[in-house]
Amino acid sequence: MRKLLFKSGLVFFGLFVFITASHAYLFPHDTRNMLIDFYDFEKDGSIYYRSGVDPAVIEELKEILPLAEERIKGLYGDKISNPKIIYCATDEYYLKFGVPILTPACARIKIGTYMVISKDGLDLDIIAHELAHVELYERIGLLNTVMDMQAWFDEGLAMQVDYRDYYSEETLRSKTNNLETLPEVQAMKNYQQFGAGTKEQVKLNYMTARYHISKWYTPEKLESFLESINEGSTLEESFVIK
Numbered sequence: 607m608r609k610l611l612f613k614s615g616l617v618f619f620g621l622f623v624f625i626t627a628s629h630a631y632l633f634p635h636d637t638r639n640m641l642i643d644f645y646d647f648e649k650d651g652s653i654y655y656r657s658g659v660d661p662a663v664i665e666e667l668k669e670i671l672p673l674a675e676e677r678i679k680g681l682y683g684d685k686i687s688n689p690k691i692i693y694c695a696t697d698e699y700y701l702k703f704g705v706p707i708l709t710p711a712c713a714r715i716k717i718g719t720y721m722v723i724s725k726d727g728l729d730l731d732i733i734a735h736e737l738a739h740v741e742l743y744e745r746i747g748l749l750n751t752v753m754d755m756q757a758w759f760d761e762g763l764a765m766q767v768d769y770r771d772y773y774s775e776e777t778l779r780s781k782t783n784n785l786e787t788l789p790e791v792q793a794m795k796n797y798q799q800f801g802a803g804t805k806e807q808v809k810l811n812y813m814t815a816r817y818h819i820s821k822w823y824t825p826e827k828l829e830s831f832l833e834s835i836n837e838g839s840t841l842e843e844s845f846v847i848k
């Protein structure tokens with residue numbers, strides 16, 4: 607009996623090591639985020655940063671966060687997510703903990719939620735945008751995020767709290783012959799398709815997604831949408847209800 611227990615324990619441990627190693631290999635950034643407490647980072651509340659970062663920068667981040675959170679409460683009615691926030695003062699660290707290309711910031715869910723901010727991401731619009739992603743992921747969970755979320759909806763919703771002028775309806779109208787030549791963002795089923803093309807094309811995708819969600823959004827519709835997704839419906843089914 608003891609031998610059997612030992613053997614099954616060994617199998618379980620081997621499986622655990624295999625899954626952990628596979629995850630680290632396939633998703634290195636996610637893994638580093640999940641293990642952030644084991645890296646040499648300072649911690650201030652939910653904010654992580656390397657020692658040597660200018661304290662004024664962390665103070666600035668701490669001033670921006672509650673303002674961004676207010677926008678999340680405005681969009682969702684409340685804020686339930688509490689991501690670990692990893693600030694990377696250098697490109698090297700952002701590429702290691704954020705995403706493999708330089709962007710201002712990123713958000714993800716795995717075991718817990720994470721927001722990684724680069725030195726170019728210290729901005730209320732950008733941080734509110736990423737927090738909106740995190741809030742969505744928290745509310746629908748990892749499985750629904752992976753299985754059902756589509757870039758145009760995810761980005762369009764996040765853009766509702768991102769007030770950068772460039773993405774306004776006015777700009778969109780000027781670039782699409784008064785909305786006649788909108789890109790078909792709802793046909794772009796994955797994030798790669800949504801993010802493909804020139805910088806201008808990608809920006810157009812973002813402002814189009816923002817436009818579609820702005821015409822759809824009410825707090826009640828968003829609530830019904832989230833309920834529907836959490837009950838197992840697809841994004842398409844959940845988007846058209848009510």
Ligand SMILES: [Zn+2]
Nearest residue numbers: 735739761764
């Ligand atoms: Zn985004």
